[in-house]
Amino acid sequence: MITELISKQLKAIVGDKYFRTDQEALIAHSYDGTPMLQALPDGVIYPETTEQVSEIMKIASANRIPIVTRGSGSNLCGGTTPLSGGIVMVMHRMNKIIEVDMENLTATVQPGVITQHFSSHIEELGLFYPPDPSSMKISTIGGNIAECSGGLRGLKYGTTKDYVLGLTAVLANGSVIHTGGKLTKDVAGYDLTKLLVGSEGTLAVITEAILKLIPPPKTKKTMIAMYKDIYGAARTVSKIIKQQIIPATLEILDNPTIRVVDDFAKIGLPLDMAAILIIEQDGEPEMVERDIEKIYSICREEQADRLEIAKTREEAEKLLTARRSAFTALARLRPTTILEDATVPRSKIADMVLKTNAIAQKYNVNIATFGHAGDGNLHPTATTDARDKDEVHRVEEAFAEIFEAAIELGGTITGEHGVGVVKAPYLEWKVGEAGIEVMKGIKTAFDPLNLLNPDKMFAKQAKKRVVIQRG
Amino acid sequence: MASTFGKPNIEHSNPLARTLLEKLDYDQLTNCMRCGFCLPACPTFNETGMEPASPRGRIAMMKAAVDGLMEPDEQFKDQMNLCLGCRACEPACPADVKYGQLIEQTKEALEEHAQHSAPVKIMRKTLFKGVFPKRGSMKLLGGSLAFYQKSGLQKVARGTGIMKLFPKHLAEMEQILPEASSKGVVERMGTFYAAKGKKVGTVAMFRGCIMDVMFADTNVNTVELLSAAGFDVHIPDAQVCCGALYAHSGEMEDARALAKTNIDVFKELGVDYIVSNAGGCGALLIEYDHLLAQDEQYREDGKWFAERVIDISTLLVEKGNPLEFADRSSQTEHVKVTYQDSCHLRNVMKGSSAPRTLMKNVANTEYIEMVESDRCCGSAGTYNVVQPEMAGSILEHKMVHADRTEASYMLTSNPGCLLQMKLGIEKHKPQQPMQAMHIVDFLHERMLCSK
Numbered sequence: 001m002i003t004e005l006i007s008k009q010l011k012a013i014v015g016d017k018y019f020r021t022d023q024e025a026l027i028a029h030s031y032d033g034t035p036m037l038q039a040l041p042d043g044v045i046y047p048e049t050t051e052q053v054s055e056i057m058k059i060a061s062a063n064r065i066p067i068v069t070r071g072s073g074s075n076l077c078g079g080t081t082p083l084s085g086g087i088v089m090v091m092h093r094m095n096k097i098i099e100v101d102m103e104n105l106t107a108t109v110q111p112g113v114i115t116q117h118f119s120s121h122i123e124e125l126g127l128f129y130p131p132d133p134s135s136m137k138i139s140t141i142g143g144n145i146a147e148c149s150g151g152l153r154g155l156k157y158g159t160t161k162d163y164v165l166g167l168t169a170v171l172a173n174g175s176v177i178h179t180g181g182k183l184t185k186d187v188a189g190y191d192l193t194k195l196l197v198g199s200e201g202t203l204a205v206i207t208e209a210i211l212k213l214i215p216p217p218k219t220k221k222t223m224i225a226m227y228k229d230i231y232g233a234a235r236t237v238s239k240i241i242k243q244q245i246i247p248a249t250l251e252i253l254d255n256p257t258i259r260v261v262d263d264f265a266k267i268g269l270p271l272d273m274a275a276i277l278i279i280e281q282d283g284e285p286e287m288v289e290r291d292i293e294k295i296y297s298i299c300r301e302e303q304a305d306r307l308e309i310a311k312t313r314e315e316a317e318k319l320l321t322a323r324r325s326a327f328t329a330l331a332r333l334r335p336t337t338i339l340e341d342a343t344v345p346r347s348k349i350a351d352m353v354l355k356t357n358a359i360a361q362k363y364n365v366n367i368a369t370f371g372h373a374g375d376g377n378l379h380p381t382a383t384t385d386a387r388d389k390d391e392v393h394r395v396e397e398a399f400a401e402i403f404e405a406a407i408e409l410g411g412t413i414t415g416e417h418g419v420g421v422v423k424a425p426y427l428e429w430k431v432g433e434a435g436i437e438v439m440k441g442i443k444t445a446f447d448p449l450n451l452l453n454p455d456k457m458f459a460k461q462a463k464k465r466v467v468i469q470r471g
Numbered sequence: 472m473a474s475t476f477g478k479p480n481i482e483h484s485n486p487l488a489r490t491l492l493e494k495l496d497y498d499q500l501t502n503c504m505r506c507g508f509c510l511p512a513c514p515t516f517n518e519t520g521m522e523p524a525s526p527r528g529r530i531a532m533m534k535a536a537v538d539g540l541m542e543p544d545e546q547f548k549d550q551m552n553l554c555l556g557c558r559a560c561e562p563a564c565p566a567d568v569k570y571g572q573l574i575e576q577t578k579e580a581l582e583e584h585a586q587h588s589a590p591v592k593i594m595r596k597t598l599f600k601g602v603f604p605k606r607g608s609m610k611l612l613g614g615s616l617a618f619y620q621k622s623g624l625q626k627v628a629r630g631t632g633i634m635k636l637f638p639k640h641l642a643e644m645e646q647i648l649p650e651a652s653s654k655g656v657v658e659r660m661g662t663f664y665a666a667k668g669k670k671v672g673t674v675a676m677f678r679g680c681i682m683d684v685m686f687a688d689t690n691v692n693t694v695e696l697l698s699a700a701g702f703d704v705h706i707p708d709a710q711v712c713c714g715a716l717y718a719h720s721g722e723m724e725d726a727r728a729l730a731k732t733n734i735d736v737f738k739e740l741g742v743d744y745i746v747s748n749a750g751g752c753g754a755l756l757i758e759y760d761h762l763l764a765q766d767e768q769y770r771e772d773g774k775w776f777a778e779r780v781i782d783i784s785t786l787l788v789e790k791g792n793p794l795e796f797a798d799r800s801s802q803t804e805h806v807k808v809t810y811q812d813s814c815h816l817r818n819v820m821k822g823s824s825a826p827r828t829l830m831k832n833v834a835n836t837e838y839i840e841m842v843e844s845d846r847c848c849g850s851a852g853t854y855n856v857v858q859p860e861m862a863g864s865i866l867e868h869k870m871v872h873a874d875r876t877e878a879s880y881m882l883t884s885n886p887g888c889l890l891q892m893k894l895g896i897e898k899h900k901p902q903q904p905m906q907a908m909h910i911v912d913f914l915h916e917r918m919l920c921s922k
């Protein structure tokens with residue numbers, strides 16, 4: 001409950017305009033990008049500085065008020081839905097790029113910076129920040145750090161965690177910590193930077209980040225390979241990696257995805273193909289040429305039906321845009337789209353695609369698959385209707401089996417979207433009972449009163465494992 | 472995506488909530504999956520940084536009101552009215568949510584329960600029932616405005632400071648009003664104008680209320696451009712207001728009645744295209760099929776009409792005989808030209824590329840793309856009159872980008888945008904002298920073929 005007094009104290013910190021308890025503010029912060037999830041907060045606050053965040057946390061701690069930190073609310077795991085009420089802390093006002101250090105090749109930013117703005121700004125300066133989640137037009141750097149977002153370039157360049165060098169964060173009790181720095185090497189104590197990346201707002205409120213920048217690749221070349229047999233595409237992926245070629249992007253779209261993406265982006269994709277691979281290599285010109293040539297012949301060996309190398313940058317960008325809009329374009333099929341990110345070692349891609357298809361058939365649900373095939377991170381996406389309770393139940397059962405299958409193959413329940421509330425019941429399947437205990441210990445050390453994004457990461461009860469039929 | 476689930480079965484005690492439940496397309500509300508991709512496209516979200524002022528936020532509130540999660544209160548109404556209706560969120564929406572229809576349905580519900588103050592009631596009644604639907608009144612308005620401007624009354628009004636009695640933003644707007652005329656395009660050219668050169672088709676021109684009173688010259692130039700490009704042009708005198716101002720203000724029944732009159736008038740001519748030179752009108756004309764989807768008698772005719780609606784620039788680029796344009800000023804350097812999109816031309820009529828193609832084809836000029844040229848200028852129908860604060864702040868940001876282009880000409884494709892750009896130039900004085908113009912007038916002045 002937020003009393004008059006608390007409300008007054010919070011307004012004194014951020015200004016009257018920036019602490020709201022009115023109906024419209026509560027409704028507009030009761031959801032994120034996750035389907036079928038809504039819960040009203042008790043208030044919404046918009047801080048502007050680390051000091052304000054610290055003062056807010058002191059009041060929240062004193063009054064035991066849950067705090068859910070939020071950027072643009074585009075996550076897919078229920079990470080920013082305030083399930084226990086409390087206050088949603090929106091980071092939009094903290095949206096400055098504080099510094100780009102050309103000598104150390106780092107950038108210091110506030111968490112509310114939009115990823116795309118940051119990326120373009122860095123590119124204008126002749127540098128490169130690789131993480132590129134599909135939602136980068138609206139996602140914030142803070143949200144990317146909290147969820148450890150990946151993207152299309154994960155295979156070659158890694159994900160957000162590989163680019164965070166240091167953080168300023170506010171603990172639940174209001175104290176401020178600084179981790180890491182403009183340093184490549186730093187082994188002073190536990191690596192709190194890495195621990196906070198991907199902690200989903202459950203450990204601390206991130207208020208500033210030092211990010212690593214790299215020199216941009218000199219050239220890029222993009223190609224597509226189209227297959228009438230999806231397994232040929234999946235085998236191609238494994239074979240490329242086996243021959244020790246690491247493309248910058250190696251994406252797969254299956255037929256249902258191809259159809260909706262083309263309807264959305266109107267770029268003339270062939271609708272009769274079972275799968276398309278979108279492959280991009282970047283780097284020194286000679287290396288790019290050589291790699292693309294090798295990949296071309298691998299595609300041939302695996303019976304690719306059509307092969308095209310993009311002639312211009314515009315053509316290439318079109319193909320990449322197509323891939324980026326895959327998730328949302330799928331939403332045109334049915335009202336509700338449930339997208340997961342089960343991930344397997346890349347050598348197991350073909351098996352995982354096969355199993356996903358079989359599981360979809362078993363539960364009689366529509367699942368389209370696309371994703372970052374090169375790093376084993378697939379996005380099996382179910383299209384359904386939230387109002388059809390029976391079908392939604394079957395979709396949930398199917399996903400439970402998909403998670404199980406991924407773990408069987410040495411993979412994980414989530415590669416880049418985070419656990420949030422949606423995958424909390426499955427976390428124990430991946431990390432085990434002892435793993436959960438260690439994680440809970442860490443949570444208690446940071447946030448003893450359980451105020452920061454409660455109900456996330458740890459389920460009240462783990463889901464019973466389904467038994468996989470072998471053979 | 473027809474649904475078998477229908478609307479929630481809720482007995483609302485709040486009368487507005489009841490009407491919202493009745494009017495709103497519940498499937499569209501459900502189709503919004505809250506991905507947030509619309510947020511960067513939304514001018515009011517960008518100005519405020521507040522989720523409720525975004526399309527995703529507004530849809531969530533509409534749904535919450537229908538679901539009984541929130542009472543549609545004053546704040547709800549204000550937030551819906553703060554929406555510019557620019558529909559930039561629609562092309563950004565991967566799930567193809569028809570936001571324009573949702574906001575229109577919401578405004579229709581609001582209007583049913585509206586308690587306008589006495590002066591607003593009189594203004595709405597005069598404009599909506601008296602002026603716009605009647606050609607005679609429009610002309611009279613044009614005539615009075617012309618009299619006001621030419622008789623010296625305007626000078627007197629400005630000189631005595633009587634304009635200071637009006638709210639500041641209205642006084643500012645009065646300053647930039649162009650010379651009105653009681654003589655519209657039909658009075659000057661008749662109802663038919665033949666093609667020059669090889670004939671490629673027959674079109675009918677939609678003249679628009681504001682266009683024909685305030686920018687009658689532009690309408691005349693439009694007809695001459697069409698003729699030069701090989702079109703026979705009909706200008707039916709019986710045509711009426713497109714209904715856009717009605718639809719955006721929630722007066723849907725009036726909008727439908729006007730649509731039917733226009734359909735009857737244009738159908739009789741059996742033309743290849745119905746040409747608009749105002750994005751705001753064109754966007755409603757092109758949606759007559761949706762507007763009359765529930766009307767047994769006019770459903771098919773609505774489709775016939777909507778399929779033929781096209782913007783002047785798109786028609787010239789895609790169907791007309793090629794025209795040549797050149798700037799003939801004696802400057803040694805190329806004249807710089809920039810462009811402000813009409814939101815409705817861009818987002819609803821999907822006509823953003825043709826104007827740019829035309830401008831790039833004018834010899835001795837250089838086209839400069841303005842940053843955020845695709846973002847609403849804040850004019851948005853009557854928005855700048857009823858929401859002066861937000862409109863002013865949007866315009867201020869717009870003029871910063873305009874200034875950076877260093878262009879001598881700011882072109883637009885809609886009278887509202889044109890007036891707003893004139894206002895912006897007057898108020899914010901770009902470093903380089905800049906003139907706002909309709910693209911048709913700019914091209915007409917630079918056309919090289921024989922007239």
